[in-house]
Amino acid sequence: MDTNTKRYLRQFIYSMIAYVLTLIPSIMLITMYSDMPINPSIVVTALAPVIPVVFMIVFFLRYLSQIDELQQRIQLLAIGFAAGTTGLLAFTYGFLENIGFPSISMIWVFPAMVFLWGIGLAFISRRYQ
Amino acid sequence: MKNTLKVLRAERDWSQADLAEKLGVSRQTVNAIETGKYDPSLPLAFKIAELFDQKIEEIFTPTEAG
Numbered sequence: 201m202d203t204n205t206k207r208y209l210r211q212f213i214y215s216m217i218a219y220v221l222t223l224i225p226s227i228m229l230i231t232m233y234s235d236m237p238i239n240p241s242i243v244v245t246a247l248a249p250v251i252p253v254v255f256m257i258v259f260f261l262r263y264l265s266q267i268d269e270l271q272q273r274i275q276l277l278a279i280g281f282a283a284g285t286t287g288l289l290a291f292t293y294g295f296l297e298n299i300g301f302p303s304i305s306m307i308w309v310f311p312a313m314v315f316l317w318g319i320g321l322a323f324i325s326r327r328y329q
Numbered sequence: 330m331k332n333t334l335k336v337l338r339a340e341r342d343w344s345q346a347d348l349a350e351k352l353g354v355s356r357q358t359v360n361a362i363e364t365g366k367y368d369p370s371l372p373l374a375f376k377i378a379e380l381f382d383q384k385i386e387e388i389f390t391p392t393e394a395g
Binding site for chain 2: 202267268269270271325327328329
């Protein structure tokens, strides 16, 4: 594994740990104060887990700018596949919600995209091996 | 695209990892170029040619269609 990938993986793992460490108290606090009307401190508490994810995305964009041309092509194709498929699934499910299918929270869009990006990466990398 | 990268590398007793480091690319990219699965960009092709002190056309030849 090259230096850039090692560094990115390290940053990704730290971000994920930070995400879990902010998520747990955030959920605990907003559950504890669920009866209170929405106010700025509750909004900040609810959004706290987003901060490590912002860092995760910054690290990923930096990684994308550092990797070589073939790695960039592979990532571009994988992200294109993930974005297109996620968009299509969300769009399709929107129509199903209109006819009474259970609502799915928007929070699942990002994990779905990351999952599909992983799948895309696996298949597209194989093409160049 | 066909290329003589593997031969040129072997003449110098370089591993794919060695060549990757000299070119500033990943080993995966060197392997993909050698096996014809990926054609390098023009800047990378010039880098390769300069490293082996040859012209690009001496290293890379288009694959015949059909």
